[in-house]
Amino acid sequence: MKPVTRIAPSPTGFLHVGTAHTALYNWLFTRKHGGKFILRIEDTDIKRSDSAMSDVIIESLKWLGLKWDDGPYFQSDKFPIYKKYADLLLEKGKGYFCYCTPEELEERKKEAISQKKTRKYDRKCLDLSDFEKEKLKDRPKAIRFFIPDGKVSFEDGLHNKVERDSQDIEDFVILKSDGTPSYNLACVVDDYELGITNVIRGEDHLVNTFKQILLYKAFGWKPPEFVHHPMILGTDRSKLSKRHGAVSVLDYKKQGILSEALVNFLALLGWSPGNDREIMLRDELIELFSLDRLSLTASVFDIKKLEWMNGEYIKKLGDEELLDRVLNLPEPRTPNPEPREYMLKIVNILKPRMQKLTDFVKFSDYFFEDPTQYESEGVDKYFKIPEVSQRLSLVKDRFSELKEFNVEAIESAVRKLASELGIKAALLIHPIRLALTGKTGGPSLFHIVEILGKEAVIRRLKKALLFLKT
């Protein structure tokens, strides 16, 4: 049987990398086995859900290249159906009305905690007399699920058999007093109705699964197979959250991370192919993926490794492709003067030192405007040599005389001048770089000179000579 899986984000925020991680495993598993991957938006909490967030989540998933085969389904479209199922449990005597107000519940919970007693629901409304019910009939009422005695267990694909005493589970709400379903009910009903065969989700849901198993039993449905994968942690080993930095998938896009690098990196956070392979393209991931190779331990999100991997992916890109991606960056935008040839040359020499797309903007400023200042470290090191003015002046003259202004001609002119002066070429190269770029580091100087062109180079050398006089 072909597997049917799903990713079920709730639109209360952006697409979190943790959700993307789960989506990726579902997607890989489904692609590998030729099944169906469904997108379901869990927007039952009307107050907290935002349709703009649904759009962002959809956009993020698309950017990652995790295409779904069916959906998106919206749970908010199905409120009557969940209510029908909740009523069914009520009829079967597996659920009961609860008239307790949130305030009452809160108060009793506090009391339970202060008395160090178990803090689960006290079943106050389970055995109300008709008289009491009559008294409460105008109050809004929720439906709770009655937890039967005994043990609840299921086979998790990673953890094997997990078991829990049902005494430790409270009679949870399945239908809120406003008539909307709670998470566990909606989830079970939808997984059943959509024919989900494999639920692959984060370990934070492991405890929910016991409740869901009980619901499947109450309905008489066969539960899907479950796999609870470990979670992604921040550097302090707590649940990854905003205070650790970017957690939204789109944040990484903005930073100039490539989706294929993020996918590769996320795949390796809690999974490995069993050998030393690390850089794996989408198709290779699909081919190598298997659920039983998932790790059992939570993993720390190491941004440094992501950036390294991103650099590897950038190096694989052709100049044209890389340039297009750089130009598509929303912020910060790079200048994009004509002709395209000019931009391609810059991309070509900057590529090996880029780790993020945004690095292009950071590293390329001097290709678009004359430097307005010189790095002070460089000034101390290269501009304070007494002979520097004379040398740069000679360089300027030699460059002006060049008929062919290409890397070979430029390099030989500089080296020739150096040997005539009886100095090392570096003593010319460093001050030239500083004069042309304002920086002490960067790509091959001769390439920079060629790309900038004779006119700009001469102009900048003159400016530097002026600066040296003052």
Added chain:
RNA sequence: GCCCUCAUCGUCUAGGGGUUAGGACACCACUCUUUCAAGGUGGGGACAUGGGUUCAAUUCCCAUUGGGGGCACCA
């Protein structure tokens, strides 16, 4: 507090009853080089602790400790 769960370098991980415990990121050094990167070479760095089982345990079992998650009319 109760419940679930996990435990190999700083981080991601491979491995598994007998290994010099492998790789990657990061770090350091050297090298290449006009510089910065990239590349190349090398280096430091790990089986949480205590009990079993066994000829042998990092690997299997138990406990402890530590970490993570959950305990909502959130999902």
